Amino acid sequence: MSTVVPLSAQLINLFAAVILLLAFAMLAQRRVLPLINLFALQGLTLCLSTLVVAFSTGQAHLYGSAALTLVLKALLLPWILHRLVRKLQVKSDVEGLVNIPTTMLIGIVLVMVAFNVALPISQLASTISRGTLGIALASVMLAFLMMIVRTKAIPQVVGFLAMENGLFLAATSATYGMPMVVELGIALDVLVGAIILGVFFFQIREQFDSLDIRHLEKLKER
């Protein structure tokens, strides 16, 4: 297809690239508060991307999705996380199991894998945002990688939430979003999950005086 790519598609691709960039940035970020901010930024980008898709395709329910994303992922969750960090007085340094350059290298490999896996699917897709499916998968995987390499509870949770971002991107890019009732359910789950996580942080903090999940390695087989 050598025809001119429409502007909306270019925009969507741009936003997707930003999301991927932010995913890498989160992977590289050592400190907690900027990490949360990056996460919020990713949520915002996601919202914008959804808006563009909604606008260009006229899918009304995508506006709702965009709003939901904005409220939940760009505002509410970051706010909760900020509060938690403050309340729990988390030290701002984030320690990783693997040093950051190595992590980045693995991340690049993952992106290649993700693109390859997504390629046959994108070719089938009829949506204008189909190219971004690979990026969505890549950001899911990068978030996954972040969860693996981080040893503190909050970055791990941020990774978990970032994964949801990737999933959301996938949903919009491949299919213009899931049916609304599902979207709402997912959002509810994420919210409740976040709240429960908050409760957990307090419990863990109370129990171990720290949010380092290396304390949580006692249960194992000997």
Add this chain to the structure above:
Amino acid sequence: MSISGLLWQFFAIALALALAPLLTGWVNQCRAWLQNRAAPPLLQPYFMLHKLFHKDVVLAHGASPLFVFAPYVVFGCMLLACAIIPTLSTDLPFAPAADTIALVGVFGLARLFIALAAMDIGTSFGTLGGRREMLIGFLAEPALLMVIFTTAMISQSTSVATIVETLAHGDFVINPSLAFAGIAFTFVSFAENARVPVDNPATHLELTMIHEAMILEYSGRHLALIEWAAALKLYAYSCLGLALFFPWGIAEGDSAAGLLLAISALIAKLAVGGALLALIETINAKVRIFRAPEFLGTAFLFAVLGLLVRLLLESRV
């Protein structure tokens, strides 16, 4: 089963009862001669038996009824053995009652009883004798059975009478397997009859005796029965050996002439056999008890060799 057959059967038994001590006496006499000793009279075993029967039985305090019962059973077993081995004629009414395998069983039953009786009083020598007897037993039995198998395969039968008939009256065939079997049988008979080199019937040396250790506590008529049974066993083994390996002369029918011939042949063969036995005993030394497995192992080996030779060389005749 005819009346005359039955009569000859009882005659054979009676002959066994009568001849068995004589054979023992003959062997003892020969041995004494060979060893440059003054020989006891030929009839010495009879005097012995007579004397023992006269004596009171002195029974140990701990003896159970089994102890009293055992000599009779042993005696009965040996009698049965003599009844089914064709000493004179192959036409014996009792012969179908037990074939060679059952014959081994009869000897085994006698062994079991005498070993149990030996353990009954609870003396150290009794149990020692019992276990050694059983040891010899389990070593000798397989060899004996292999010998029997070899002969049985030649005649396609385990019935003693049939074997003897086949061997004695079939076409004369040289059976090398029989030579092996014969050697093995000789070995086994030495062990089974408590003879040098496995046992020494003349010693009461604690550490070496086997058969004598078992019957230490017996006295009077019980001892007499056991001694008589031992003589019968020697007689039975001799007759069996003669019947299997030198069957010539044994009558097939119950004609008086044939039987007379058979009796004289038997006596002659026994005389030679007894002398040979004495000779072998004299030129051998008694071996340690733990050499007995080697001795009997050799017997077993010979027997198996006989069997294999039979299968290899003679089976497709």
Add this chain to the structure above:
Amino acid sequence: MDLFVLTLAIPLVSGLALAAAGERAWAPNLNLIASLGTFLASALLTAEIVAAGPRFAFGEMFFIDSLNVFFVALTAFVGLTTSIFSGPYMRNEREHGRLTAARLRLYKSMFQLFMFTMLAALTTNNLGILWVAMEAATLTTVLLVSLYRTAASLEAAWKYFILCGVGIAQALFGTILLYFAAERVLGETGNALLWTHLVGVKGQLEPTVMALAFVFLLVGYGTKVGLAPLHNWLPDAHAEGPTPVSAVLSGLLLNVALYAILRVKVLADGAIQSGFAGSLMMGFGLLTLTVAAFFLSRQKDIKRMFAYSSIEHMGLITFAFGMGGPVANFAGLLHMTLHSLTKSAIFFAVGHAAQKCGTQVMEDIRGLIKINPVIGWGLMLGTLAILGMPPFGVFASEFMILTHAMKHHPWATPILLTALGVAFAAIFGKVQPMVFGETHLKRLPHAPAITPVFVHLALVLMMGLYIPPYLVRWFHEAARMLG
């Protein structure tokens, strides 16, 4: 009133009510009554479905057919017996000072909500809602796992949350891919996630996409099923949570997760036409079975051991469904049923045993048969049942699975044999000295609520010797539906 609505509404409403009401004297009774009500409603619903055939509810949002209605009945039944069991059990825990009133309130409320999510996941027609309900099930139980607030239970809950959360995220990706594939066929009608529509067009779904979707869904829901090597949360959560929670996790949650996989497998099979999904499941099943069997022998904690035993059985069931076909599916369904009945019975017995002995460490539990013969025999018979000893029903399904494997996949039988043998050696070797043997503990005065154990075991025993014909028909129909 609609029986189906009742079935879903009772746990939801009572869960919320229990949360709102706090720990009152009638709270345990409400819990019990709600469970009973759910069970009765589901039983009647079952009767209705058996009589009248599949039906929809709330438009096409919910769909009850012969496959899920039997899971609904089973879920409601185990929920009921667990409530019966948990009454005295939780009272004892409170007396021992391990729990406070607030936590009991949390427990009851969450238990009912958990039941609701299970039932919703089972009955929904929408694969998206299925995902939502599965996630909600995790959320409701995660706080139950950490109910004791000990270091270990927090750790277990954290791992449970993170691992299952990540797993379920992958399942969501799979669902999106599935939706993507479906939309190409069904169009943007909003029906593209409805199973009843999907199953009609399963042959037209794009195989490549469906393969990827199935991989994501299998890994995602498989995490909840406890397939190795995704199972790591399972033993921790089972061992550290309160026993009623272990019972329902093992008896129900794993089943429901597997049910989700089964639904998807039907679609994947229809689209791919090459037994791809089946092979994948067989592979996972065998791996899980073997790994779990070897884990068993080194266990020290009794609940942990039975958690691994659950993993083992999930492996076996996955293998059975992987083989496919009416017989293997039948066996798999039967095994699922029997496993949930037996395993929850075992957890009930184990709960009481651990409570009496004041420990979950197996080496310190001895001579149960002297302390309390009923618990001792309950544990013994339950263990024998779960190990596949006839005449208990688990043997019936294992018989079918093994003979079917022998016929169609003989290469797998040595693995099955080894794993079952190792598992037997491990579990029985640990349970026997716990039940038998000498003990210095005295018999305790008050009797525990052991009825559920024997009700379950009696059912399992019956299924080994006699499966009622209507049940057979029902299983057959469900098995045929699975292809």
Add this chain to the structure above:
Amino acid sequence: MFALLPIDVLLIAAGTWLALGLAGLAAPRNFRYISKVLFPLGAAVAVLAGLTSLSFLGSGAETAVLAVGLPGLPFHLRLDNLAAVFVLLLGFAAAGISVFAAGYFRKGEGAAPGLLCLQYHFFLAAMLLVLLADDAYAFMVAWEGMALSSFFLVTTDHRHAEIRRAGYLYLLIAHVGAIAILLCFGLMASGSGDYTFAGMRAQSLPPFWASAAWLLALLGFGAKAGLLPVHVWLPEAHPAAPSPVSAMMSGVMLKTAIYGLLRVSFDLLGEPLWWWGVVAMAVGLATALFGVLYSTVQSDMKRLLAYSSIENIGLIAVALGLTLLFHAYRMAALAALAMTALLYHCLAHAGFKSLLFLCTGSVLHATKERSLGRLGGLIHRMPWVAWLALAGVIAGAGLPPLSGFVSEWLLLQGFLFSPGLPHPWLNMVVPVAAAVVALVAALAGFAMVKFYGIVFLGRMREEALKDAHDAGRWERAGLVWLAVLTFLLGVLPTTVIRLIDAATRQLLGAGLADKVREHGWWLLAPISPDRASYAPLVFLAVIAAAVLLGRQLVHRLYHGRLRRSPAWDCGYVFQGPRAQDTAEGFSQPIRRIFEPMFRMERHFPTVRDEQPYYSVKVEDHFWNWLYLPLARFADGISRLIIRLQGGRIAIYLLYSFLTLIVLLLVARP
């Protein structure tokens, strides 16, 4: 009126046993009710079952279907002649054992009597159902039910760790064996998918799969029968169980495994291959030799008998091998001969081994002692038990004129004709195997002499034995029953062979009965009297006449005087009971001659020892050669595998991640 078929009667019998068991639970602590009502009733049912199969033998098969089981596979039951022979065995042996048990279980010992009653009668019913089962599922349910109920019986006295261990080992091996049997059935039904035995009969497997199925059956049933190398549970479990249970397991349960092997080899698999016979014979010979050697060196009387059971099972397996060989080469008459030997030995062993185990039960009750080193001289205190045990000992040693000899005689006859096998190697090697059988038989005599001599004869090795009492009335009745069976089996071989011939005929299409019938009921001549014959009655009559006549004559001709005095013992003064051979001492020659066969731990006293002692512990090589390496291997694997669960959540996530990526990369439909 409708007539009850034998199979119905047997089903009712099984049902009654189950009901009796449950009736025991009704009043689990009412001792009199259970021991004097339920157990005797159980014995009556057993007699009924035995008589039923006695009347059935020779008729055509009967089938029944019960409305339980799997959907599409209800319990199929079938009574044919093979099953009937074993039902006969079960019924008659169980009758004696149940009567004995009525007097055996005492108040205040071990588990509640009601529980015992339940397990015992379930055990009986399960065995009966094993014999009647006609489809794989019913068979497996009964089979495992049998294992389970006997497991609980074995661990009746579960306070002792070693008894628990024995039970564990037993159930474990039984279960592994059961899985093997299940797979065997799976193979046999793999073509048609029909799990009834009728379906399996109908199809024929290709040789490779038939062999696989047969080997699985050998493993599975061998594990229950105690064939090498899956015998290790047997010497642990039999001594651990209460004596009636040991008797039942050894006498009857092991035979159900033989039944299973026969069923699979000759009935379900169709035509056997010749090399199966070689395998069975090799395994059997090894088992028999192993069993008898270990039996001679035991110091525990029940262990000694347990190993002796292994020996006998080995002999039965040898007979099976011979039958398979002859059958494969279509030598019908000889196959029938070997099969008759096999079945006969099953019956004989059931009789005498139950008898001996029950005798040890009485001894155990009277003395609280199982170790041979602390027994002795019990013939004075327990004459009933001692004299009845003598019958068992003679039969167990395979000596005429009792039951054990008949089967050994038949077996050796079978061997004698093995050179006729049309196979150049076999016809040479197989006769030599007969020598091993002979060695085994002779060694069995050694073991039996040791058992009897040390337990019942000699002087009492402990003071406490003076208080021993003879068996009670019930126990005595049970013992007498079994002794009479042993005697009858010994002296009436033709009658018995004509009974069991129906089974031989069913399996092989040929039998011995016609030949046997030609020569009168007193003379056993399976081929012709010229070739081989055995007439135990004549045999017995001659010996009895000699004994009686001899005694009369000696007493008449001489005298019957008798004096008592202390034992002479070559004049040694010190003659304590400790001077007698110990169990270890008695078997010293065996240990010495067959040293490589044993794994021994010995302690020899030295001159400097303050308290010198000698001890010897004989262990099974198979532990070190097979079981410990296996256990270590499994343990090693599980050590490796548990590293999966290292506690780190990051690693767990990594597993999930890697699984996903690997699957994504390889997942191509």
